[in-house]
Amino acid sequence: MKSMDIAVSGMQAQSERLKLIAQNIANANSVSTEANGLPYRRKTISFKSVLDKQLGIEKVEVDKIGTDNSAYVQKYDPGNPTANAQGYILLPNVNTLVEMTDMREAKAAYQANLSVIEMAKAMVARTLELLR
Amino acid sequence: MDISKLKIFNLMQTNMSYLGAKQDVMAENISNSNTPGYDVKTIAPLDFKSVLGGTASKVTMAATSANHFAGSSSKANSAYDVGSDRNPFEITPTGNKVVLEQEMMKLAENNMEYQQTTSVYRKMLSMMKMALGDANG
Numbered sequence: 686m687k688s689m690d691i692a693v694s695g696m697q698a699q700s701e702r703l704k705l706i707a708q709n710i711a712n713a714n715s716v717s718t719e720a721n722g723l724p725y726r727r728k729t730i731s732f733k734s735v736l737d738k739q740l741g742i743e744k745v746e747v748d749k750i751g752t753d754n755s756a757y758v759q760k761y762d763p764g765n766p767t768a769n770a771q772g773y774i775l776l777p778n779v780n781t782l783v784e785m786t787d788m789r790e791a792k793a794a795y796q797a798n799l800s801v802i803e804m805a806k807a808m809v810a811r812t813l814e815l816l817r
Numbered sequence: 818m819d820i821s822k823l824k825i826f827n828l829m830q831t832n833m834s835y836l837g838a839k840q841d842v843m844a845e846n847i848s849n850s851n852t853p854g855y856d857v858k859t860i861a862p863l864d865f866k867s868v869l870g871g872t873a874s875k876v877t878m879a880a881t882s883a884n885h886f887a888g889s890s891s892k893a894n895s896a897y898d899v900g901s902d903r904n905p906f907e908i909t910p911t912g913n914k915v916v917l918e919q920e921m922m923k924l925a926e927n928n929m930e931y932q933q934t935t936s937v938y939r940k941m942l943s944m945m946k947m948a949l950g951d952a953n954g
Contacts, residue, residue: 691844695849698851744848797850
């Protein structure tokens with residue numbers, strides 16, 4: 686069943702995405718420890734479909750892992766040793782709410798791929814049952 | 818005895834292989850549900866008339882020499898007509914045209930149809946066994 690191979694590629698891509706989301710959430714408060722240093726920058730992921738020439742099917746792959754170039758969040762914290770002259774420190778441009786939404790989407794897509802495998806398995810099982 | 822020579826078995830086998838191909842198409846759609854710019858694919862319904870008439874085979878290039886390769890297009894791997902959906906239900910801002918719910922529904926439908934076909938297949942087999950004198954058929 687080719688559909689299993691396809692679904693597996695989809696699951697791999699989604700788990701890669703989940704890995705990146707986890708990385709973003711874990712680093713949501715990673716500030717710089719140096720005076721004018723920059724905090725963690727949010728990472729983004731995008732997928733592309735690639736033709737598997739051997740099987741003649743379109744699988745999914747991670748296209749590129751990029752960075753979110755939006756502005757950092759500023760926080761007034763004059764007591765912080767890394768604060769600038771105005772007393773602000775820079776926080777990562779990670780919005781945990783966005784990450785959670787992304788996570789849900791990745792989960793839904795992963796589950797959908799899993800159902801494809803289950804359906805394919807059921808179909809093969811049915812075919813084998815014809816032997817009985 | 819080759820049971821696929823019997824028309825009804827042949828038909829059911831065709832239907833099963835079609836449903837298998839359909840499953841592959843839907844698997845592609847679902848795995849690409851987050852790929853930017855991905856066109857949702859559809860498979861043309863099985864033309865019962867051509868299956869029954871045995872004309873479902875594809876047109877192939879004539880080989881005038883034994884050294885000629887059989888011509889194959891990108892669609893050669895699939896005996897069925899797979900194309901992209903002309904009017905997708907929804908397009909995301911990234912240009913993805915897959916609606917996951919719709920695909921899941923089609924997948925379940927496909928699975929049910931497959932079950933149906935295999936059930937008929939089994940029934941036909943058991944009928945034949947009964948005719949052969951196997952009471953447990």
